[in-house]
Amino acid sequence: MSAPPPVAGGDPYRSAGVDYETLDAAKRVALAAAAATSAVPAGRGARLEDASRGEPATLVEVGGLRLGFVLECLGTKSMLARAYEEATGEDRFAAIGYDTVAAVVNDCCCIGALPVVVNAYFATGSAGWFTGTRHASLVEGFRKGCVDAGAAWGGGESPTLSGLVADDGIDLAGSAIGVVPDGQPALLGEALAAGDELVLLASTGLHANGASLARKVAAGLPDGLGHRLGSGEALGEALLRPSPCYVGVVEALQQSGASLHYASHVTGHGLRKLMRAQRALTYVVGELPPVPEVLGFLADAAGLDARAAYATFNMGAGFALFVAAGEGAAAVEVARRLGHRALVAGTVEAGARRVVLEPIGVEYGSGELELR
Amino acid sequence: MSAPPPVAGGDPYRSAGVDYETLDAAKRVALAAAAATSAVPAGRGARLEDASRGEPATLVEVGGLRLGFVLECLGTKSMLARAYEEATGEDRFAAIGYDTVAAVVNDCCCIGALPVVVNAYFATGSAGWFTGTRHASLVEGFRKGCVDAGAAWGGGESPTLSGLVADDGIDLAGSAIGVVPDGQPALLGEALAAGDELVLLASTGLHANGASLARKVAAGLPDGLGHRLGSGEALGEALLRPSPCYVGVVEALQQSGASLHYASHVTGHGLRKLMRAQRALTYVVGELPPVPEVLGFLADAAGLDARAAYATFNMGAGFALFVAAGEGAAAVEVARRLGHRALVAGTVEAGARRVVLEPIGVEYGSGELELR
Numbered sequence: 068m069s070a071p072p073p074v075a076g077g078d079p080y081r082s083a084g085v086d087y088e089t090l091d092a093a094k095r096v097a098l099a100a101a102a103a104t105s106a107v108p109a110g111r112g113a114r115l116e117d118a119s120r121g122e123p124a125t126l127v128e129v130g131g132l133r134l135g136f137v138l139e140c141l142g143t144k145s146m147l148a149r150a151y152e153e154a155t156g157e158d159r160f161a162a163i164g165y166d167t168v169a170a171v172v173n174d175c176c177c178i179g180a181l182p183v184v185v186n187a188y189f190a191t192g193s194a195g196w197f198t199g200t201r202h203a204s205l206v207e208g209f210r211k212g213c214v215d216a217g218a219a220w221g222g223g224e225s226p227t228l229s230g231l232v233a234d235d236g237i238d239l240a241g242s243a244i245g246v247v248p249d250g251q252p253a254l255l256g257e258a259l260a261a262g263d264e265l266v267l268l269a270s271t272g273l274h275a276n277g278a279s280l281a282r283k284v285a286a287g288l289p290d291g292l293g294h295r296l297g298s299g300e301a302l303g304e305a306l307l308r309p310s311p312c313y314v315g316v317v318e319a320l321q322q323s324g325a326s327l328h329y330a331s332h333v334t335g336h337g338l339r340k341l342m343r344a345q346r347a348l349t350y351v352v353g354e355l356p357p358v359p360e361v362l363g364f365l366a367d368a369a370g371l372d373a374r375a376a377y378a379t380f381n382m383g384a385g386f387a388l389f390v391a392a393g394e395g396a397a398a399v400e401v402a403r404r405l406g407h408r409a410l411v412a413g414t415v416e417a418g419a420r421r422v423v424l425e426p427i428g429v430e431y432g433s434g435e436l437e438l439r
Numbered sequence: 440m441s442a443p444p445p446v447a448g449g450d451p452y453r454s455a456g457v458d459y460e461t462l463d464a465a466k467r468v469a470l471a472a473a474a475a476t477s478a479v480p481a482g483r484g485a486r487l488e489d490a491s492r493g494e495p496a497t498l499v500e501v502g503g504l505r506l507g508f509v510l511e512c513l514g515t516k517s518m519l520a521r522a523y524e525e526a527t528g529e530d531r532f533a534a535i536g537y538d539t540v541a542a543v544v545n546d547c548c549c550i551g552a553l554p555v556v557v558n559a560y561f562a563t564g565s566a567g568w569f570t571g572t573r574h575a576s577l578v579e580g581f582r583k584g585c586v587d588a589g590a591a592w593g594g595g596e597s598p599t600l601s602g603l604v605a606d607d608g609i610d611l612a613g614s615a616i617g618v619v620p621d622g623q624p625a626l627l628g629e630a631l632a633a634g635d636e637l638v639l640l641a642s643t644g645l646h647a648n649g650a651s652l653a654r655k656v657a658a659g660l661p662d663g664l665g666h667r668l669g670s671g672e673a674l675g676e677a678l679l680r681p682s683p684c685y686v687g688v689v690e691a692l693q694q695s696g697a698s699l700h701y702a703s704h705v706t707g708h709g710l711r712k713l714m715r716a717q718r719a720l721t722y723v724v725g726e727l728p729p730v731p732e733v734l735g736f737l738a739d740a741a742g743l744d745a746r747a748a749y750a751t752f753n754m755g756a757g758f759a760l761f762v763a764a765g766e767g768a769a770a771v772e773v774a775r776r777l778g779h780r781a782l783v784a785g786t787v788e789a790g791a792r793r794v795v796l797e798p799i800g801v802e803y804g805s806g807e808l809e810l811r
Contacts, residue, residue, distance in 0.1 A: 089566040093574055094597055097559065100582040101592035108591050111618055113555035115591040125593030127556050129618055130504045138510070138558035138595050138614045143603050183485035184499050186510035187469065188560070188612055194461040202465055210472040219480050219487040220473035221497030223510050224612070225466055229651050231515050231610055236603045240560055240596070242510045242614035246483055246501055279601050 091437060118255045121345065121438050123174035123332055124245065126253050133253055135180025135245035139171045140188075144278040145237045150285070151292050151303040152201065160201040162309040163239065164208025165215075169310035170275040171241040172216040173332045173386060176317040179254040180245030185213050187223030188240040192232035205237075208309070215312045218243065251321050256344030258328040263415040264395030265341070265350060269408035270385030272359045274310040276335045277380050281306055284368045296360050305361035313386040316402045323401055326391035333381040339436040341387055341422045349418035355426050356383040356410060373427040378435070389415060463809060490627045493717065493810050495546035495704055496617065498625050505625055507552025507617035511543045512560075516650040516679075517609045522657070523664050523675040524573065532573040534681040535611065536580025537587075541682035542647040543613040544588040545704045545758060548689040551626040552617030557585050559595030560612040564604035577609075580681070587684045590615065623693050628716030630700040635787040636767030637713070637722060641780035642757030644731045646682040648707045649752050653678055656740045668732050677733035685758040688774045695773055698763035705753040711808040713759055713794045721790035727798050728755040728782060745799040750807070761787060 098120060105115040112130055119126035124135040144166060148159045172182045187209055191197070213220040223241070232238050247253050273281060285302060288294045292303030313332070320327045331343045341350045362383065366376035376382060390398045395411035402409035413425075420433035470492060477487040484502055491498035496507040516538060520531045544554045559581055563569070585592040595613070604610050619625050645653060657674060660666045664675030685704070692699045703715045713722045734755065738748035748754060762770045767783035774781035785797075792805035 104591045108555035132502045183480035219476045
């Protein structure tokens with residue numbers, strides 16, 4: 068398998084220290100090694116569903132249950148919280164804890180598995196990190212994230228990795244087990260069909276992806292994270308707004324009897340993630356959600372054109388739901404009742420695997436998202 | 440809950456950048472927050488078993504299954520492999536990958552849950568880490584670790600954390616789901632009883648804990664990791680010998696009908712981990728296994744007396760099994776057939792929670808291991 072070509076319009080991440088080409092290629096090497104192991108636990112009554120490889124969560128069948136399994140990280144966003152604390156004295160680690168859980172559980176529910184337990188990974192560079200309120204805040208945010216996701220917080224690991232993690236830093240990740248409810252399909256892309264409607268749920272801003280680029284932009288501003296956006300809000304404040312938890316929407320759709328065919332958490336690779344499923348289908352977006360001020364600012368400040376911006380950030384679309392023809396409006400209503408802004412943004416059409424963002428005249432071809 | 444007093448004889452980790460007092464206290468704050476969430480997923484048919492809090496794996500009951508859930512990391516051992524590669528040109532990342540899985544699955548099987556799937560966390564500081572053979576080796580070692588544990592490799596996450604993880608470093612962790620076989624008890628300590636026999640399985644050396652201290656010792660030697668031990672083996676070579684996988688022993692004991700009452704993975708805190716269970720019981724060790732040359736060397740070089748050494752390293756005892764009275768010899772035989780050196784090392788006695796290492800005249804009191 069060859070490395071994907073870079074997105075035309077430049078690769079803004081590479082200059083921020085994130086080389087998706089190398090990473091995606093390495094990921095495929097690991098996936099190939101992992102692929103041969105699916106049947107290993109057969110003697111223990113378990114089987115890994117190969118169709119879930121490359122999906123946001125692994126599907127494991129065991130004892131009649133279908134489990135979703137995720138290990139996901141927050142990236143470098145904790146460094147933004149640390150820098151913001153140093154600049155303003157304000158502790159935003161509760162948001163960071165919540166974000167960590169959101170990164171995990173929003174991936175988990177993509178395959179239709181509702182999280183039941185989440186474990187934490189808090190790796191610091193020195194015990195000095197634990198001074199002040201930040202650990203208590205982090206713990207409270209993580210706890211709230213679990214509760215909002217409907218999951219127990221099981222446990223986890225909190226090592227000090229002296230010399231490996233930055234002295235004032237914390238590497239945050241989490242893992243979750245989810246359960247696909249009885250009678251519900253696992254969402255691995257097979258059910259996607261031409262005619263399906265695409266519903267986009269609003270993001271609150273940066274979420275877990277793009278923090279390295281945001282730090283680079285902030286470093287180039289005279290006021291750094293204190294820079295005032297047009298609305299008057301500080302850049303750091305906007306960047307550190309917690310991610311939404313989308314689990315409740317997936318659960319409510321399952322319970323409502325909706326024909327939910329697929330779901331995609333819009334993270335790294337931006338709206339290219341709409342074609343996450345390995346299917347020959349075209350995703351035509353006729354309406355895009357409003358762009359959060361902070362993402363518009365970051366895209367401009369980083370010199371990204373629309374094509375690069377929508378390939379990098381969520382640009383207002385945090386989560387995508389694909390429902391049967393005619394069911395989009397009802398799904399939007401379910402999401403709204405749970406407090407999420409949402410819109411029927413487009414449709415799935417027969418055709419080559421690609422994403423078409425009509426309002427901005429941008430297309431992403433299949434080769435621009437190779438995750439398996 | 441108060442912080443545990445330091446081990447008499449000094450805290451060798453603190454000077455190596457690992458402050459267990461602060462970490463253990465923080466862990467208890469997190470455990471307290473997590474404790475209130477056990478019933479949150481009840482609506483999804485799942486419940487976290489509170490008795491598993493503080494155990495090496497979380498026990499989750501869902502749909503009639505008892506799942507073990509672990510998120511565990513390798514610590515800083517990858518830095519030893521990186522330094523060894525720089526010094527000798529030899530790539531030991533296969534051992535590091537294997538070690539990462541061993542750290543996870545050896546925890547998982549402690550509660551009687553046999554791993555069925557493992558996910559990987561490979562967090563690098565820069566894409567430059569992926570040069571040469573080390574990524575391919577890491578992947579191969581991780582894969583082999585999964586297969587030896589009887590588990591599928593599901594997937595995972597491999598972010599670049601520029602500025603957060605050292606440029607030439609990799610933060611390695613993993614997560615596993617295990618299943619407690621039908622008809623077998625989960626091992627949470629309730630079954631432990633006076634009269635039980637303690638079986639110790641041999642370690643191969645450092646395993647996943649103590650790498651920061653080992654790096655500090657190596658830094659003080661003229662030849663560093665190339666220092667020749669008495670046997671002629673290079674220090675680095677000995678430090679990077681892969682950990683054993685103990686899962687097969689637990690599985691074989693379950694299948695043999697043995698009365699396995701408890702198990703403890705001897706990691707951080709050394710042989711204090713023999714009193715991991717929150718029970719008023721005394722663990723009397725009458726015979727200790729041979730000390731691996733490399734651990735004896737490290738203890739001497741770091742100036743640790745026996746009390747500190749056995750509270751820090753595994754000192755040859757990688758895994759502890761607690762079986763019913765009279766069953767120790769049979770358990771040893773099961774382990775030996777699977778290629779593990781093992782011995783009946785002692786007994787569980789009525790009395791205060793403490794560990795007594797008779798051959799070296801050392802005792803650890805209950806307050807020296809507070810993990811919950």
